[in-house]
Amino acid sequence: MASGQAAQDTATLHPTDKSAVVEVSDLSVIFPAKDQSVVALDRVSLTIREGEFISLIGPSGCGKTTLLRVIADLEQASSGTVLVNGMSSREARLARAYGYVFQAPALFPWRTVLQNVMLPLEIHGRSAAEGRSIAREHLERVGLTGFEGKYPWQLSGGMQQRVSIARALGFEPKLLMMDEPFGALDEITRDRLNEQLLRLWEREKRTVVFVTHSIPEAAFLSSRIVVMSARPGRIVEVIESDLPADRTLEIRETPAFMKIAHRLRVALASGHGS
Amino acid sequence: MAAEASSLRAVDRALPVLAVLAGSIALWYLAAIWLNAPQVIERVFADRPDWSWRELLAQTWSMDRPVLPAPHQIALDMFHSAFDWPPDSPRSLLYHAGVTSGATLLGFVLGSLLGAVLALLIVNLPTLERALFPWIIASQTVPVLAIAPIIIVILGSFNLTGLLPKALISMYLCFFPVVVAMVKGLRSPGVFERELMHTYAASKQQTFWKLRVPASLPFLFPSLRVAIAAGLVGAIVGELPTGAQAGLGARLLTGSYYGNTVQIWSALVMAALLGLTLTAGVSLVERVTLPGGRQ
Numbered sequence: 001m002a003s004g005q006a007a008q009d010t011a012t013l014h015p016t017d018k019s020a021v022v023e024v025s026d027l028s029v030i031f032p033a034k035d036q037s038v039v040a041l042d043r044v045s046l047t048i049r050e051g052e053f054i055s056l057i058g059p060s061g062c063g064k065t066t067l068l069r070v071i072a073d074l075e076q077a078s079s080g081t082v083l084v085n086g087m088s089s090r091e092a093r094l095a096r097a098y099g100y101v102f103q104a105p106a107l108f109p110w111r112t113v114l115q116n117v118m119l120p121l122e123i124h125g126r127s128a129a130e131g132r133s134i135a136r137e138h139l140e141r142v143g144l145t146g147f148e149g150k151y152p153w154q155l156s157g158g159m160q161q162r163v164s165i166a167r168a169l170g171f172e173p174k175l176l177m178m179d180e181p182f183g184a185l186d187e188i189t190r191d192r193l194n195e196q197l198l199r200l201w202e203r204e205k206r207t208v209v210f211v212t213h214s215i216p217e218a219a220f221l222s223s224r225i226v227v228m229s230a231r232p233g234r235i236v237e238v239i240e241s242d243l244p245a246d247r248t249l250e251i252r253e254t255p256a257f258m259k260i261a262h263r264l265r266v267a268l269a270s271g272h273g274s
Numbered sequence: 275m276a277a278e279a280s281s282l283r284a285v286d287r288a289l290p291v292l293a294v295l296a297g298s299i300a301l302w303y304l305a306a307i308w309l310n311a312p313q314v315i316e317r318v319f320a321d322r323p324d325w326s327w328r329e330l331l332a333q334t335w336s337m338d339r340p341v342l343p344a345p346h347q348i349a350l351d352m353f354h355s356a357f358d359w360p361p362d363s364p365r366s367l368l369y370h371a372g373v374t375s376g377a378t379l380l381g382f383v384l385g386s387l388l389g390a391v392l393a394l395l396i397v398n399l400p401t402l403e404r405a406l407f408p409w410i411i412a413s414q415t416v417p418v419l420a421i422a423p424i425i426i427v428i429l430g431s432f433n434l435t436g437l438l439p440k441a442l443i444s445m446y447l448c449f450f451p452v453v454v455a456m457v458k459g460l461r462s463p464g465v466f467e468r469e470l471m472h473t474y475a476a477s478k479q480q481t482f483w484k485l486r487v488p489a490s491l492p493f494l495f496p497s498l499r500v501a502i503a504a505g506l507v508g509a510i511v512g513e514l515p516t517g518a519q520a521g522l523g524a525r526l527l528t529g530s531y532y533g534n535t536v537q538i539w540s541a542l543v544m545a546a547l548l549g550l551t552l553t554a555g556v557s558l559v560e561r562v563t564l565p566g567g568r569q
Contacts, residue, residue, distance in 0.1 A: 074469055074473070093475055094475045096474065096475055100469075100470070106466035108467070108485070
């Protein structure tokens with residue numbers, strides 16, 4: 001496939017790109033099983049540059065979450081290499097180079113909202129006073145001022161996920177990884193959070209890697225979309241988005257947006273067929 | 275408005291408890307008539323065949339050594355034996371309650387510590403789980419009534435008497451619920467929570483203190499309530515074979531030795547009140563330790 005070839009070329013053309021935050025080359029992940037081993041990722045290559053908003057999209061089982069988890073050192077590569085800021089993913093994790101947002105908010109129920117956001121700062125050895133002021137600032141950025149003293153169970157699902165985003169951003173990581181963070185939320189909440197996330201990205205210009213299985217979400221958020229197919233997990237196509245950075249939800253009615261969504265749908269369908 | 279609502283809720287909660295209490299006291303008085311009447315007729319009314327029902331009732335509720343003492347007899351005996359003597363006199367019920375609670379509390383502290391240490395070992399070294407758990411469970415199938423005299427005899431041969439042997443028997447019953455609950459609690463954090471700490475590059479100690487320990491507390495406190503109640507039983511059982519020197523167990527033993535049923539019952543009620551107080555104490559600590567974190 002021509003576009004798949006193009007994606008391979010991008011990686012091989014700029015193997016030591018100065019602005020590369022994440023460089024994945026020839027990565028394979030095989031989960032051993034009794035009867036037949038599962039090839040979760042098959043020789044995947046991808047370069048993510050600073051300031052990009054990358055979405056990984058594909059059907060379930062295509063390895064998009066596995067790819068994210070290998071970058072985050074939550075899963076081990078069977079072969080191939082992953083570099084984060086030029087370091088191995090383990091070194092990058094120990095250097096606290098990234099923030100990670102899980103599918104569930106994973107807030108600690110015995111901590112207040114403020115204390116939850118302070119958690120990584122505590123672990124990284126910041127003083128309590130410093131941690132408190134940083135946590136307050138980041139709660140304000142996700143629109144949760146006034147909820148500092150509440151406990152997680154007193155918040156709605158959407159608010160809980162915003163707390164977990166504030167928590168991931170609190171220690172100012174250059175790279176933010178999100179694994180279907182809004183998957184469990186209703187459409188309306190998801191739309192609003194998508195818009196807030198986009199504003200956050202636009203303002204702070206952090207690199208974001210975002211896993212989703214929603215076409216409109218990927219098309220709306222991303223500057224580049226990586227389409228993957230299942231069994232074995234491969235990159236089928238990489239789609240550049242030409243939508244303006246300051247886009248709002250209304251852009252979903254425009255032909256430019258429709259075109260990207262259409263290309264995504266075609267790429268997903270072709271990946272599914274092969 | 276809010277205060278009114280909360281006092282209404284308190285009444286709602288107290289009402290069923292009070293209704294059961296009133297019902298049981300009424301049944302108790304009836305049972306006292308039924309169980310004591312044969313004795314009264316045989317002994318007191320032996321030479322007075324003209325006794326009336328009214329006299330029979332009065333007699334069954336005021337015997338010296340009834341089969342079943344009436345509630346007010348027990349209440350009066352408790353009051354007198356608690357307040358007619360100075361609290362350090364061996365005739366004071368409060369003195370005996372104090373002796374027993376001392377042994378219970380020491381046993382509870384030792385048992386909880388032992389339980390926590392065992393749980394830590396089991397959680398950190400999975401092979402220990404297979405090695406230790408069968409023994410931990412087997413230890414609880416041995417009747418404490420059989421273990422208690424053995425412990426007392428062995429410790430007595432080292433000149434260890436009094437508080438410590440009783441506390442050890444109490445500890446023997448205390449540690450078990452704590453081990454089981456702590457193992458479960460320390461393992462309760464889910465995959466996301468553990469991976470979250472991993473992405474923060476948190477050390478093992480940090481994961482332990484900031485995730486595992488707080489996550490285990492909601493499991494720990496119910497087990498502590500069970501443990502302190504079991505520990506009280508252990509302390510009382512430990513007081514039975516010591517030659518009845520002091521403690522509620524000793525009161526039970528002397529009471530049954532001299533056929534003083536009222537004294538047995540007041541020691542029994544005192545033990546129940548002590549158990550309630552001790553568990554309430556644990557609940558209070560729980561409420562202070564876990565503020566608002568309830569789900």
